[in-house]
Amino acid sequence: MSLSGAHKAAFRREVLVEGRVFAIRDGEGYPAPADPEGRRAVPFWSKPTRARRVADQAAAFMGFEIVVIELDDWLAGWLPCLERDDMLVGVNWSGARATGFDLTPAQVGEWFAEQREALAAGMQMAAG
Template sequence: MSIAAVHTSAFYREVAKSGFVWGIRDEAGFPAPLGSDGARAMPFWSSESRALKIIQNLPAYGGFTPVAIEWSIFCERWVPGLTQDGLLVGVNWSGQAASGYEIQPLSVQRNIEALRKST
């Protein structure tokens, strides 16, 4: 299993358990860089500590602050907005390139909801 797959699995489990998604923002807003396939993706993490690692280790994100987003708000507002804007969700991006899987917002929502129902 690739490291991106491990981080994605952890994202689903940890968000299902905590009920929070973590983004990062600066004075200009939330970043949405190009993902690995050339599409724009907005990164989210399953914990504050994961988001802080990116902020602390990548100069490009040095001025950002972690932001907790309640799962219900993420589903009600963010998923439709991301979908409408054609953005993917970058899940638990890590490493020196802040990379990982980019997934359709509705797929992220469905996968986490399935875990929440099974626990």
């Protein structure tokens, strides 16, 4: 598995544990750099330490502050807006160039729908 693949897998696991995601912003707002095909992605991280590391290492994000977004707000508010605006979701970008996987909001939303359903089913089995 590539390093980016490992970061993507960690995002899926860690966001459920944290119950929130982390973004970065400066006085102009949230970054949304374009990929080589011209599609823009807004980066999110599964831990504040991951976001801080990129904000400290990537020249393009120096001085950005870390923003906490509750998971329910992110799923119900942010992802639909990103989908409407035809933007991608960057997950756990890393390194001095802040690179990683960019996925559609629908793909990311499906991860959490599947995992939440599995958790709910497990809780019902334990209670029943």
